[in-house]
Amino acid sequence: MAHGPEGAVSFRLWPPVAVGAPLLFGWLATLAWGDPVDLGAWRIPLGWALVVAFVVWNGWSLWLFARHETGLLPGQETRAMIEEGPYRLSRNPLYVGLLALYLGVALLVPTFWGLALFPAAAALILWGAILPEERYLHARFGARYDDYRTRVPRWMGRVRR
Numbered sequence: 001m002a003h004g005p006e007g008a009v010s011f012r013l014w015p016p017v018a019v020g021a022p023l024l025f026g027w028l029a030t031l032a033w034g035d036p037v038d039l040g041a042w043r044i045p046l047g048w049a050l051v052v053a054f055v056v057w058n059g060w061s062l063w064l065f066a067r068h069e070t071g072l073l074p075g076q077e078t079r080a081m082i083e084e085g086p087y088r089l090s091r092n093p094l095y096v097g098l099l100a101l102y103l104g105v106a107l108l109v110p111t112f113w114g115l116a117l118f119p120a121a122a123a124l125i126l127w128g129a130i131l132p133e134e135r136y137l138h139a140r141f142g143a144r145y146d147d148y149r150t151r152v153p154r155w156m157g158r159v160r161r
């Protein structure tokens with residue numbers, strides 16, 4: 001497995017690109033062809049709720065990275081395995097937050113095509129970032145990460161004890 005500098009994980013695709021590209025293509029499709037359905041006014045409060053949830057959720061997650069003094073950006077070394085806060089509910093809370101932001105922006109713009117491409121964003125983040133990270137964390141932390149992986153879901157869901 002390829003590692004970045006100092007033993008850091010090497011992404012196949014940088015997460016903001018994995019999430020941003022399908023949203024951008026959806027928005028461009030909306031500009032070019034319009035949307036086949038009107039998303040209605042309900043989309044505005046839901047969109048803002050998702051944006052606020054992203055800010056709080058990802059802010060908390062990023063604060064934990066700083067508190068544990070571990071690398072966040074590509075090329076930075078992972079020094080600690082975080083298992084508290086949002087990391088008790090999801091092994092990938094930053095990516096869950098990015099996907100919530102994606103939906104929020106798609107609703108606020110609005111872009112039906114952006115919403116339709118949401119599964120592509122989730123697949124790209126899985127392939128481009130999550131799977132390489134999981135391999136790296138298994139190699140870096142071994143049994144401790146394997147135990148964490150059996151207890152905490154990849155996305156969100158019921159935590160196993």
